[in-house]
Amino acid sequence: MSAESKAMSLPAPEDLVGVEAALKALPTDVPKPMLFTRDFSLTDRVAVVTGAYGGFGLETALAFAEAGARAVYCIGRSPEPPSKWKKVQDYAARMDGKAGEGRLEYVVADVTDKAKLEQLAREIGDKEGRLDICITGHGGSPSPSECLDYPPEVFQKTLDTNTMGALYVAQAFGKQMARFERGGSIIFIASMAGSVTLKDIHVMPYNVSKAAIVQMARSMACELGPRKIRVNSLSPGYMYTGMTAAFIDHSPDVWASQNPLGRTGLSHEIRGVVTWLASDASSFCTGSEYVVLSSR
Numbered sequence: 438m439s440a441e442s443k444a445m446s447l448p449a450p451e452d453l454v455g456v457e458a459a460l461k462a463l464p465t466d467v468p469k470p471m472l473f474t475r476d477f478s479l480t481d482r483v484a485v486v487t488g489a490y491g492g493f494g495l496e497t498a499l500a501f502a503e504a505g506a507r508a509v510y511c512i513g514r515s516p517e518p519p520s521k522w523k524k525v526q527d528y529a530a531r532m533d534g535k536a537g538e539g540r541l542e543y544v545v546a547d548v549t550d551k552a553k554l555e556q557l558a559r560e561i562g563d564k565e566g567r568l569d570i571c572i573t574g575h576g577g578s579p580s581p582s583e584c585l586d587y588p589p590e591v592f593q594k595t596l597d598t599n600t601m602g603a604l605y606v607a608q609a610f611g612k613q614m615a616r617f618e619r620g621g622s623i624i625f626i627a628s629m630a631g632s633v634t635l636k637d638i639h640v641m642p643y644n645v646s647k648a649a650i651v652q653m654a655r656s657m658a659c660e661l662g663p664r665k666i667r668v669n670s671l672s673p674g675y676m677y678t679g680m681t682a683a684f685i686d687h688s689p690d691v692w693a694s695q696n697p698l699g700r701t702g703l704s705h706e707i708r709g710v711v712t713w714l715a716s717d718a719s720s721f722c723t724g725s726e727y728v729v730l731s732s733r
């Protein structure tokens with residue numbers, strides 16, 4: 438990097454944070470805390486979330502709205518969002534003191550429909566003039582079956598939704614991030630199942646689909662780093678959501694006993710880590726897998 442371009446990349450004095458801001462401050466300045474108003478803030482950012490009917494997707498959408506996002510586009514398959522989503526949309530709209538507009542928008546697409554996702558991403562980009570955050574919260578686990586006889590069509594369907602769906606979403610919205618040249622953060626919800634043995638749960642395609650996502654994040658991070666687009670994966674352990682509720686309600690101690698904290702996680706416990714990964718607070722983090730409440 439030349440001396441000139443190096444100098445050009447230095448932050449303006451008003452952008453200084455942390456110790457550098459403290460050292461440059463005049464004795465008469467009254468400094469303001471910046472950790473939550475700047476580093477963790479999503480003010481004016483535009484986000485897209487898949488799987489936002491409930492579970493991690495909906496928690497994420499609300500967290501982003503609270504953190505100041507201008508708009509959070511929630512992608513779902515049904516023509517109409519469920520009443521739970523509408524209630525959260527209304528709650529976000531009425532929230533007092535949130536950092537920004539915090540608008541939740543519902544848009545329809547199946548994550549396996551690449552063409553539809555590309556069209557949707559272009560429309561959102563045209564409307565908002567920016568696209569900053571993309572998080573894939575969709576996914577599902579197939580019925581358990583022995584690996585030696587696993588039905589190939591079920592295996593393929595799981596890969597199509599979990600892995601290819603995540604890829605299509607990241608490609609469509611990643612293109613918009615590149616288009617507006619502001620950088621961005623892509624977060625794939627993977628699973629601890631992508632890298633540990635789930636001894637008594639015979640869902641091989643789910644585990645494979647999540648392992649692929651972890652590596653997809655690393656590969657995309659390497660290619661998209663020069664465009665300032667960060668790509669990470671987030672791997673939850675056992676947490677109570679629509680996907681796991683039936684099992685946890687039936688056998689509350691089985692997974693809880695495998696966790697160092699002695700319990701399964703709650704969906705709202707994803708709020709902090711997704712906001713951190715979406716925001717500038719994680720500006721030097723890319724190509725990594727972050728494990729949340731793992732039992733490994």
Ligand SMILES: NC(=O)c1ccc[n+]([C@@H]2O[C@H](COP(=O)([O-])OP(=O)(O)OC[C@H]3O[C@@H](n4cnc5c(N)ncnc54)[C@H](O)[C@@H]3O)[C@@H](O)[C@H]2O)c1
Pocket residue numbers: 487488489490491492493494512513514546547548549573574575576577578598602626627628629672673674675676677678679680681
């Ligand atoms: N709950 C856990 O313990 C846990 C642990 C690790 C990873 N995960 C992962 O977290 C993610 C979110 O799951 P959750 O636990 O919130 O469960 P969830 O069932 O509440 O969410 C899954 C969402 O994906 C959506 N979806 C599925 N197929 C789709 C498609 N083809 N197009 C569009 N949307 C589709 C569903 O409608 C649903 O809203 C999933 O990828 C899951 O594998 C969950």
